[in-house]
Amino acid sequence: xxxxxxxxxxxxxxxxxxxxxxxxxxxxxxxxxxxxxxxxxxxxxxxxxxxxxxxxxxxxxxxxxxxxxxxxxxxxxxxxxxxxxxxxxxxxxxxxxxxxxxxxxxxxxxxxxxxxxxxxxxxxxxxxxxxxxxxxxxxxxxxxxxxxxxxxxxxxxxxxxxxxxxxxxxxxxxxxxxxxxxxxxxxxxxxx
Numbered sequence: 001x002x003x004x005x006x007x008x009x010x011x012x013x014x015x016x017x018x019x020x021x022x023x024x025x026x027x028x029x030x031x032x033x034x035x036x037x038x039x040x041x042x043x044x045x046x047x048x049x050x051x052x053x054x055x056x057x058x059x060x061x062x063x064x065x066x067x068x069x070x071x072x073x074x075x076x077x078x079x080x081x082x083x084x085x086x087x088x089x090x091x092x093x094x095x096x097x098x099x100x101x102x103x104x105x106x107x108x109x110x111x112x113x114x115x116x117x118x119x120x121x122x123x124x125x126x127x128x129x130x131x132x133x134x135x136x137x138x139x140x141x142x143x144x145x146x147x148x149x150x151x152x153x154x155x156x157x158x159x160x161x162x163x164x165x166x167x168x169x170x171x172x173x174x175x176x177x178x179x180x181x182x183x184x185x186x187x188x189x190x191x192x
Contacts, residue, residue, distance in 0.1 A: 012070075030185055032076045033077065033152075039062060055095045067106060070107060074114075078150065079111065086132070097136055101142060104139060108142065115150070120174065149183075151182055153170060
C-alpha cells in the first residue's frame with residue numbers, strides 16, 4: 001500500500017502570480033514549490049541574464065525579484081533552490097552568500113511569518129562546478145537562525161538513478177545546522 005500525492009513546481013515571474021494563485025486554487029495539489037528560473041524573460045540557462053552586470057548585481061537582482069514574487073504569491077509551500085544561479089553562472093568565483101543576507105533576512109522573515117519554508121536541493125552536489133547544496137549551508141543556517149523550520153529535501157533527479165541523491169549526507173548537514181526534521185506535505189498541510 002502506498003499513498004500517491006500530487007505536487008507541482010511553478011517557475012514564478014511577477015506577471016504570472018495571479019494566474020498561479022488561480023491554478024493552485026483550482027487544483028488540489030498536495031505540495032506547491034515556487035522557484036525562479038528566469039528574470040524578465042531571460043532564462044538563466046539559455047538567456048543573457050548574467051550580462052546584466054557584476055556577479056553581485058546579478059545575484060541581487062535575482063534575490064530581489066524572488067522576494068517580490070514570494071510576497072505576492074500565497075499559494076505555495078516552499079521556495080525552491082534559492083541560489084540556483086550558481087548552477088548556471090559560469091563565474092570563476094561565486095559571490096559570498098553573506099553579501100545578500102540583508103535581502104535574504106527579509107525574505108525568510110516573510111516566509112516564516114506566513115508559514116512557508118524552503119527546499120534544500122541536492123542537484124548541485126551532482127554538478128562538478130557547484131559541489132554544494134542549493135541553497136548553500138550558509139543560507140540554510142541563516143534561515144534556521146531566524147526561526148525557519150519548514151524545510152523540504154529534493155534531488156531534482158530528472159532521471160531515476162538520481163532520485164534521493166545524497167539524501168543521508170544532506171540530512172546530516174541539516175541536523176548539524178539545527179533542524180530536527182524535514183517537512184512533507186499533504187493537502188498543503190505540513191507534516192514534520
